[in-house]
Amino acid sequence: MLRLYDNKESRNGYKVVLLLNHLKTPFERVEIDIFKGGSRTPEYLAKNPVGKIPALELEDGTILSESGAILFYLAEGTPYLPDDRVGRAQVLRWICFEQNVHETNVAESRFILNHPELSKGREGEILAEKQKRGNAAIKLMDDHLASHDFFAAGRYTIADVALYGYTSVAADGGFDLSKFPAVQAWMMRIEAQPGYVAANAG
Numbered sequence: 001m002l003r004l005y006d007n008k009e010s011r012n013g014y015k016v017v018l019l020l021n022h023l024k025t026p027f028e029r030v031e032i033d034i035f036k037g038g039s040r041t042p043e044y045l046a047k048n049p050v051g052k053i054p055a056l057e058l059e060d061g062t063i064l065s066e067s068g069a070i071l072f073y074l075a076e077g078t079p080y081l082p083d084d085r086v087g088r089a090q091v092l093r094w095i096c097f098e099q100n101v102h103e104t105n106v107a108e109s110r111f112i113l114n115h116p117e118l119s120k121g122r123e124g125e126i127l128a129e130k131q132k133r134g135n136a137a138i139k140l141m142d143d144h145l146a147s148h149d150f151f152a153a154g155r156y157t158i159a160d161v162a163l164y165g166y167t168s169v170a171a172d173g174g175f176d177l178s179k180f181p182a183v184q185a186w187m188m189r190i191e192a193q194p195g196y197v198a199a200n201a202g
Contacts (some may be wrong), residue, residue, distance in 0.1 A: 002027040003057040005047065007034045011107065012067040012201050013054040013164035019074050019161050022195040035115075067165075067174035068095045071158040080161070082153040090152035096165075102141075105134035107166045111175030131174055138170065138180050145182035149189060156193060164190050168199055 002020070004027050006013035019025050031037040032053050039051045048065045056064045056073075060083040064070050075081035082088050141163065144151065144158045151159040168187065170177055177184055190196065 001061065001135075003030060004028070005032050005044070005053055005055040005057070006171070007032050007038075007053050010034070010053055011169060011199065012103075014072075015067050015161050015165040016054050016056065016070050018164070018197060019071055019080065019158060021197045022080065022161075022193065023074065023078060024184060024195060025074070068099060071095070071161060075158045077099070079155070080158050082157065086155035091157050091159045092174070094151045095162045097137075098159075098162045102134070102137045102163065103166055105130045105137060106170050106173050106175065109134055109175070111173075112164070112167060113174060114172060127174075127195045132176060134173065135171070135179075138167070138175060138177070138183060140178040141167070141186075142182045145186045150182060150186070 002025065004013065004016060004020070006017070006029055006032065008014075017029075037045065039048075045051055047057070047063050050065060052065065054065070054067055054070065056070045058064065060069060064073055067093065072081065081091060097183060109127060112127050112130070141151075148154075150156050164187065167177075167183065169179055178186075191198075
């Protein structure tokens with residue numbers, strides 16, 4: 001059975017949980033307390049030297065890390081990843097956007113607000129700038145979704161799974177999604193997908 005090393009507060013891990021549920025793939029969750037150094041223990045670093053979650057352990061003991069790479073692995077050969085080169089490139093484009101533009105601002109704003117004890121020196125102007133950039137990222141998503149049901153290949157793919165992760169908890173970072181009606185409608189379409197599980201499930 002697959003084993004997922006994760007923390008329930010992490011939406012990077014939740015993306016993997018969501019896809020595994022869509023695929024009806026059984027797995028075991030192993031909770032890693034990232035706030036108390038659980039991802040920096042020698043035992044965990046032996047599995048994932050980067051010291052991050054999530055990490056997915058395959059049946060043969062192979063460890064996959066980085067949520068985007070895990071999503072690609074799990075989606076291969078399924079409707080959640082297109083077969084054609086253009087479709088796959090579209091998926092990759094949005095996953096790169098999620099990791100490099102969306103998450104670095106939406107998720108970081110959430111972290112600063114939810115964990116002030118761990119965010120000393122990162123408040124104030126830094127938070128305001130991240131929220132500004134995060135709103136710009138969500139606006140870009142909203143603009144795209146105004147004329148598309150999903151992000152890539154004309155259907156629900158791992159691009160949507162990746163972007164849904166932190167968008168679904170954007171309010172925790174001080175973002176008002178009521179300003180982005182196309183994003184809200186897209187979230188409702190995802191939540192109607194077979195096998196959908198809410199955050200913190202799994």
